[in-house]
Amino acid sequence: MSTKPRYEQIADHLRTEIEKGEFLPGDKLPSEKRLCDYFDVSRITIRQALKSLETEDLIFKKQGLGAFVREEPAKQNLVQLTDFSEDMRRAGHRSSSKLIRFKKVEADTEINTTLEVPPSSPLIRVDRVRIADDIPVAFDVTWLPASYGHLLLDEDLNNRTIYEILEGTYSIPISAGRYKITAAAADEYVAKHLGVEVGSPVLEIDRCSRTTAGKKVYFQKRYNNPKYISYDIELFRNDNVEGSSKDGLPLKEFTPRFYF
Amino acid sequence: MSTKPRYEQIADHLRTEIEKGEFLPGDKLPSEKRLCDYFDVSRITIRQALKSLETEDLIFKKQGLGAFVREEPAKQNLVQLTDFSEDMRRAGHRSSSKLIRFKKVEADTEINTTLEVPPSSPLIRVDRVRIADDIPVAFDVTWLPASYGHLLLDEDLNNRTIYEILEGTYSIPISAGRYKITAAAADEYVAKHLGVEVGSPVLEIDRCSRTTAGKKVYFQKRYNNPKYISYDIELFRNDNVEGSSKDGLPLKEFTPRFYF
DNA sequence: TGTTACAACATGTCATAACAAGTATCTTAT
DNA sequence: ATAAGATACTTGTTATGACATGTTGTAACA
Numbered sequence: 338m339s340t341k342p343r344y345e346q347i348a349d350h351l352r353t354e355i356e357k358g359e360f361l362p363g364d365k366l367p368s369e370k371r372l373c374d375y376f377d378v379s380r381i382t383i384r385q386a387l388k389s390l391e392t393e394d395l396i397f398k399k400q401g402l403g404a405f406v407r408e409e410p411a412k413q414n415l416v417q418l419t420d421f422s423e424d425m426r427r428a429g430h431r432s433s434s435k436l437i438r439f440k441k442v443e444a445d446t447e448i449n450t451t452l453e454v455p456p457s458s459p460l461i462r463v464d465r466v467r468i469a470d471d472i473p474v475a476f477d478v479t480w481l482p483a484s485y486g487h488l489l490l491d492e493d494l495n496n497r498t499i500y501e502i503l504e505g506t507y508s509i510p511i512s513a514g515r516y517k518i519t520a521a522a523a524d525e526y527v528a529k530h531l532g533v534e535v536g537s538p539v540l541e542i543d544r545c546s547r548t549t550a551g552k553k554v555y556f557q558k559r560y561n562n563p564k565y566i567s568y569d570i571e572l573f574r575n576d577n578v579e580g581s582s583k584d585g586l587p588l589k590e591f592t593p594r595f596y597f
Numbered sequence: 598m599s600t601k602p603r604y605e606q607i608a609d610h611l612r613t614e615i616e617k618g619e620f621l622p623g624d625k626l627p628s629e630k631r632l633c634d635y636f637d638v639s640r641i642t643i644r645q646a647l648k649s650l651e652t653e654d655l656i657f658k659k660q661g662l663g664a665f666v667r668e669e670p671a672k673q674n675l676v677q678l679t680d681f682s683e684d685m686r687r688a689g690h691r692s693s694s695k696l697i698r699f700k701k702v703e704a705d706t707e708i709n710t711t712l713e714v715p716p717s718s719p720l721i722r723v724d725r726v727r728i729a730d731d732i733p734v735a736f737d738v739t740w741l742p743a744s745y746g747h748l749l750l751d752e753d754l755n756n757r758t759i760y761e762i763l764e765g766t767y768s769i770p771i772s773a774g775r776y777k778i779t780a781a782a783a784d785e786y787v788a789k790h791l792g793v794e795v796g797s798p799v800l801e802i803d804r805c806s807r808t809t810a811g812k813k814v815y816f817q818k819r820y821n822n823p824k825y826i827s828y829d830i831e832l833f834r835n836d837n838v839e840g841s842s843k844d845g846l847p848l849k850e851f852t853p854r855f856y857f
Numbered sequence: 858t859g860t861t862a863c864a865a866c867a868t869g870t871c872a873t874a875a876c877a878a879g880t881a882t883c884t885t886a887t
Numbered sequence: 888a889t890a891a892g893a894t895a896c897t898t899g900t901t902a903t904g905a906c907a908t909g910t911t912g913t914a915a916c917a
Contacts, residue, residue, distance in 0.1 A: 342900060368867060379902045384868090392652065401909030414674055416832055430751035438783050513846050517854070520780035520800040524646035538798035540780040541823075563801075567779035571884045572676055585675035588848045594777070602870060628897060639872045644898090660898045661879030 338581060344385035347376055351390060355406055366396065366404040416591040418542070420473065420498050421467045428595050430469045436494045437530060438464035441483065448480045451545055452553045462484020463494060466530045470597045474565040476530050479557040486507070499555060500546070511554055514546035518568075523560065531562050540564060567594050604645035607636055607776060611650060615666055626656065626664040650652035655674040678802070680758050681727045681735065688855050690729045696754045697790060698724035711805055712813040714742045723744020723754060726790045730857045734826055736790050737819040745769070745814055750755065759815060760806070771814055778828075783820065791822050798823060827854050 341349075367375065372383045375593040387404055390396045398404045417424065425432035442462045449456050460480045479499060481489070492502050503509040506521055521541040528535040541562040547553050572586040601609075614620055627635065632643045647664055650656045658664045677684065682761040685692035711715050712828045720740045739759060741749070752762050756846040781801040788795045799820040808815050821827075832846040 344900075370867080381900060381903090385900085386659050398868070399909085401866085401911085403867065403910095414831065414847055416848050417845035418830070418832070419845055467666045513832035516830040516832075517827050518778060518800070518830065520798040520821075520823040536796060538780040538782045540778070540800075561780075563780040568777065570676065570678070570776040571680070572773035572776075585677035585679055585851070587674055588676050588851070591845070591848070604870075630897080641873090644869060645870085658898070659879085661881085661896085663880095663897065 338532075343376075344382050344389065347378070347386035348389045350394075351386065355395060360406050362406050362408040364406050365402075366406070368403055384505055388541075414588050416546075416588070417593060419590075420500070421500065423499070424593050425469050425595075426517055428593075430595065431471075433460045433468045434495050435468060436463070436465050438462065438496065439489070443478075445480075451479065451483055451556045454482045454553075459483055461489070461575060462554075463489065463499065465494065469565070469595070472565065472597060473531050473562075474595075474597075475559055475561045476527050477557055477559040479555050481555045485554055499557075503554060509554065510549040511546050512549045514544055517541075517543040519543070521560065527560050528562060531560065533562060540566065540568075564597050567596075568592070569594050576597070603636075603638055604642045604649065607632075607638070607643065607646035608649045611646065612653075612655060615655060620666050622666050622668040624660075626666070674848050676848070677853060678804075678851075679827065680760070682758070683841055684853050685729050685855075688853075689854065692730075693728045694725045694727065694755050696723070696725050698722065699749070699754065699776050701746075702740075705740075708740045708816055711741055711816050712740065714813075719743055721749070723759065725754065729825070729855070732857060733791050733822075734855075734857075735819055735821045736787050737817055739815050739817040741815045742813070747777060759817075761798070763814060769814065770809040771806050772809045774804055777801075777803040779803070781820065787820050791820065793822060793824075800826065800828075800850065825856050827856075829854050 339381070340346075344350065351360075351366070351591055360366060366372075366387075369380055369383050369387070372386075373380050382471055387396065389406075391398055394407060396404050415533070421434065422432045427550065440462055441459050443459055444455075444457050445460065446456065448460060449458060453458070454460075461483055463481070463486075465479075466473050481499075487501065488507050489499065489502060492506070492517065500511060504511050513536040519541050521539050522533060523533055523535060523537045523539050525535050527539065528537060531537075531539070533539075540563045542559045543557065544559070545553060566594045569590065569592050571590040573589050609638055613627070620626060626632075626647075629643050629647070631752060633640050635750075636643070645752055647656065647658065651658055652665075654664060654667060656664050656666055681694065682692045700722055701719050704715075704717045705720065706716065708720060712720070714720075721743055723739040723741070723746075725737055726733050727737065741759075745763065748767050749759065752766070760771060764771050779801050781799050783791060783793055783795060783797045783799050785795050787799065788797060791797075791799070793799075800823045803817065803820045803823065804819070805813060805816045829850065829852050830848070831850040833849050839841075
C-alpha cells in the first residue's frame, strides 16, 4: 500500500500536534464538524481517527462535550528490564562496563540444559562488571552456545551489549525472554568485583533470551548490589474491575531505582 | 439508557457464543454479510461489534479472510503479587501463618515518613512467619498507623490477611500500592524464624498500600527465603512494535515460583 | 435572583452505498 | 497436468444521511 488511509494520516497528525504541545493535557480537541471541514473528509473518517487515538489512551471522548487530551499519556504496563547502559543514561548516571573474563568453558549441566544444547557442548562465558558513577554496582555472567559466543570474539564488550552485537551486527532476531528474580549470596569472585563482603546479599536477575524462532541465544545471571539497585512496581486497582484480585493486578509501572 | 446499542448486544452475543465453545480458538466467525442477515442489521453495526471484540483481543480479523477466535484469551499483563495464602493455594501447597508479634511500637523515622503520619506517632507492628508445607518460607513485618492497627486487635491474624480484615470487615477501600524488590541479609530475628543462618540473603519485597483516597494504610516488609521463592517474568517482544525497546517491553507474565 | 424551557451545538448509533484491497476458487490456455 | 487469468467472496476505507442522546447557554417567567 503506497499511501496510508486518511483516518491514519489524520490520527498521526493529531498525535503529533498533541506531542508537540499544540494541545495540552486536558485541552479539548476541535469538534468533529470542525475537523471534517479542516481536513475536508467525512465525519466517519474523523471518527475513526479519533477512535484510534482513544484506543491508544491518548484522548478520551465524552458525548455532547467533545474529545480531550488525557492528562497522562504515560508509558504504562512496560517492564524496564532494559540495557544497563540505557538504564543509567535514562537516570542521568555515567556508566561503563569492564570485561573481566571471556573464555570457552566446559559444559555445565544446568546451563547446557537451559540453553538446550547437547550436554557435553562447551560454552562461551562472558563476565563483566557494571560500573555507574565509578562504582561497581552489578556483575554479570553470561553463557552462550559456542556458535553464538564466537560471534562476540572480536567485539568491544566494554562498550556494547551482547544483545546489540547479536541483533545489530549479526541480524540474529532476538525475542524477549524470561527472567527470574531471586536473592543470592555473593561468592568470593562476585564479591571481589562488586566490592562487597563475601556472602553479602545480591539481587539476582537471571535471564534467558531466545531468537524469534525459539532457539536459546544466551543465559545470563546478573548480580545487582542491593545497596545501589532495586526495582519498583506499581499496580493498578480499578474499581471497574469485577471480581477479586485473586489473579493479580495489572501492571502500571516496573522501573529500576538507583541509589548512588 | 434503557436498552443497549445493537452493536453491543451483538458483541455480547458473540462473546457468549465463544465462551460457551460454539466457536473454538482458531475457528472462523461467520462473514460480515452473514451476520448482517442473521441479526438483520447493517454492516456498520456488525463491524462495530466485531471491532469491539477485536479490541478485547478475543478475536482477530484479516482482510479478505474473515474474523477468527484467538487461540489464547489468556490472562496477561497481570502481576501476581497476591496473598501469601492465595499464592500457595493456587500452587497446591498447604499454607499457614503464625503471628509472632503484635505490639504498639515507638515512632520510627523511616516508617512514619512512609506512612505519612506525624513523626512521633506510635505505630502498630505485626510480625508473622509464613509457612508452606510445614516449612517457614517467608517472614513479614507490617507497620500500621495506630488508628488502623487497633482494628486488628482482636482479629485472627493467623488465618486472615490484614488486607482482608481492613477491607472486608471494616470496608476500608484499599487500592493497590507500590512495591520495591530488593535483596537483604537476614538479621538474627528474621533468620531465627526463617530457619536460616544469620546474614543469609533474602528476597525482600516491600509494600505500601493506601486507601483509594490516597491515605497510607500499612507498610510491610516481606522477607522471602530464596531457596523456596523466586519470581518469574516474561515479556512480549512484538515485531509489530516500532522503534527500539528502550522504554521497556510489555509484561506478559509475572508469577511467583516455589521450590518446596 | 433562581428556575425552567428551548435552541444550538456536540457526540453516539445506525442505515445505505460505492469503491479498494486481499484471499480463495474456478476457468481457460498452454 | 500446470500455470495464468478471471471471478466470487471477504474485509477495509470512505461518503452521505438521519435520528438519538448529552451538554451548555440563553431567554422567559416566577
